[in-house]
Amino acid sequence: MRTVGKRYKGRVHYYDMWNEPYLKGFFSGDMAKMVQLTRIANEELKKIDPSIKLVSPGVGDIGEKMKWLDDFLSQGGGAYVDIIGGHFYSTGSNPESVLYLIKDARQVMAKYNISEKTLWNTEA
Secondary structure, eight states, X not given: OXXXXXXXXXXXXXXXXXXXXXXXXXXXXXXXXXXXXXXXXXXXXXXXXXTOEEEOOBBOSSTHHHHHHHHXXXXXXXXXXXXXXXXXXXXXXXXXXXXXXXXXXXXXXXXXXXXXXXXXXXXX
């Protein structure tokens, strides 16, 4: 993180922590390790440039994937990110079909008192 942060200082202002870490092909550690990695990424990037924003690991839709976000926040991960990232895919041609996914993510955020953080759709 330090190397990347230094290389792109002043050019990259937002970093997406991880893509779908609940998929074994993307991450093999446990939740404690993901929270630790997120904390370290936050610390290293903000030392380089305090204005950098860190986006939480991106999670998919409902069910187990939203439970992953719940677990991440319950173990303190929300303290180390500025933005919550989600992957909200619409079904068919109706963009409003993602509203229930946004609502679910917002409920999890409220549960951990981080409703003030921005929620981004980082994959669609």
